[in-house]
């Protein structure tokens with residue numbers, strides 16, 4: 001099999017994982033955060049878990065990128081910078097800012113780590129090797145629209161992460177109703193923003209791997225967003241009635 005054949009097989013695997021994930025999450029709530037419970041094996045401090053499972057998205061992406069034939073070309077470098085904007089935040093800044101004290105199962109960390117190894121590899125491989133972008137791609141409407149969506153989604157999810165973080169005083173572990181920003185419209189704007197961001201990436205890279213990641217992110221986060229929404233409504237009688245789970249005014 002040539003490079004495109006292997007790449008196609010790995011991307012197909014990622015689409016397959018998205019299908020398995022969405023079906024599994026219809027039955028099982030991923031056992032971290034508010035759904036953490038016994039029976040999922042040994043646990044690790046959540047900030048260590050986030051660092052371990054997300055840092056390969058920086059390290060492996062950079063390593064695969066460094067071997068790509070187009071690693072010094074302008075478009076791959078711009079796309080690398082976009083990827084790092086997200087993953088330096090998610091792998092290093094987000095865990096550093098998290099309130100200490102919560103834990104997550106190693107199993108969740110291991111599954112996310114395995115996915116991130118695959119996802120970082122196929123995305124970097126496309127960008128630095130197989131994509132073969134001309135510099136004119138930077139003025140293509142698909143790149144421009146994708147970049148706008150990517151950064152808009154990034155801002156929404158980072159701002160929403162911050163709002164959630166500020167709901168608790170130091171040492172507190174309970175839950176409150178979040179208000180402000182995109183929480184006016186949906187219960188999980190951190191997830192909405194992340195999903196928009198990766199569809200923006202799919203558009204900006206115009207790649208099978210980018211699309212697979214956007215689909216996987218939706219498969220992973222949409223069921224959790226609906227669970228969060230139902231969870232808030234069950235526990236808070238004064239929960240804003242017009243707020244939706246994931247998509248303003250719709251879903």
Ligand code: NDP
Nearest residue numbers: 033034102157164165167174175176178190191194217220
């Ligand atoms: P959650 O919204 O479940 O939790 C985010 C943080 O905020 C946690 O520390 C949580 O504490 C705290 N928190 C949430 N709601 C409240 C509340 N009402 N009151 C007080 N504190 C609250 O998000 P996730 O942990 O699932 O995800 C974190 C980030 O990672 C998100 O931005 C998400 O988009 C991204 N992500 C991306 C994935 C992908 O496939 N691309 C997969 C998973 C996450 P606690 O942990 O104690 O509940």
